[in-house]
Amino acid sequence: MTTAVDTKKLTMVQAVTDGMRVMMQEQENVIVLGEDVGQNGGVFRATDGLVAEFGDKRVIDTPLAESGIIGTSIGLAMNGFKPIAEMQFLGFIYPAFNQIMTHASRIRARTLGAFTVPMVIRAPFGAGVRAPEIHSDSVEALFTQMPGMKVVVPSNPYDAKGLLISAIEDPDPVLFLEPMRCYRSTKMDVPDGKYNVPLGKAARLQEGNDVSIFAYGAMIDVVTKAAKVAEEKGIKCDVIDLRTLYPLDRDMIAESVQKTGRAVIVHEAPGTGGLGETIVSLINDTSFLYMKAPVERVTGFDTPVPMFALEDHYLPSAERVVKAIEKAAQF
Structure with a gap:
């Protein structure tokens, strides 16, 4: 009990x-x-x-x-x-x-x-x-x-x-x-009170067999909305909240992409030198022979975060993520 x-x-x-x-x-x-x-x-x-x-x-x-x-x-x-x-x-x-x-x-x-x-x-x-x-x-x-x-x-x-x-x-x-x-x-x-969520462990938010999506922080809401749109189009996504960026949960990342063969990585930081590049390398090291399509990345641009008028354009949107999901799925 x-x-x-x-x-x-x-x-x-x-x-x-x-x-x-x-x-x-x-x-x-x-x-x-x-x-x-x-x-x-x-x-x-x-x-x-x-x-x-x-x-x-x-x-x-x-x-x-x-x-x-x-x-x-x-x-x-x-x-x-x-x-x-x-x-x-x-x-x-x-x-x-x-x-x-x-x-x-x-x-x-x-x-x-x-x-x-x-x-x-x-x-x-x-x-x-x-x-x-x-x-x-x-x-x-x-x-x-x-x-x-x-x-x-x-x-x-x-x-x-x-x-x-x-x-x-x-x-x-x-x-x-x-x-x-x-x-x-x-x-x-x-x-209430004390409980632990372990460091270094990602969380699977949605089970899917077609495309893996990796994101964290505020981008989780964005990719969750994109995954719902993709599902309406017949693409079921495996949505992973990384939670810890260092050390990454290598096992869950590898397990997910080895199941789906396709991956989309989303973060609002600039693309160059961003965490997405590290995840691409990790996928290459652990799961290259399982991949059916190149890894897609949806990121912020290689600029400082702009002022108010362009802020929404800078941030990854659900629409941009859906396009990346479809590109990976249709490769």
């Missing part, structure tokens, strides 16, 4: 808050730091209410200094704390890139395992919310080039809480990217 689990309807940003609260209640060494995370509750209110519950010694407002936030977090993580550092937007992380690349991701290797860096860097990212320049960057692939750094992107409230708890418990640094378009776009049942 199974015990019923209490749930509540939460948005993604509420689920993120709940994940931090659960871990701060369980472990006193979990702390939150960043710009305006205290009394203001963060730019998106992701830390709303935490300072009232845990105090300003554990929810710490910092100066506007991303390099200082990450450098401080690294030192804290090496000395018994589990810091959750908030970047107000992923596009603001660049001043901290040196700290992440040369220290956070390397300390385990540099010290031969004597030290680890159990820290989480949270960052809203992605376009489609009419934000100003630099606020909507999708540069996740920069961080998948850092062995030692995990990169995680939830697409729904349930995964957001479970993945964040797993990230906080991980002994190594995790970049936790939160798609802004998903923050308040939907609510779903999220269990």
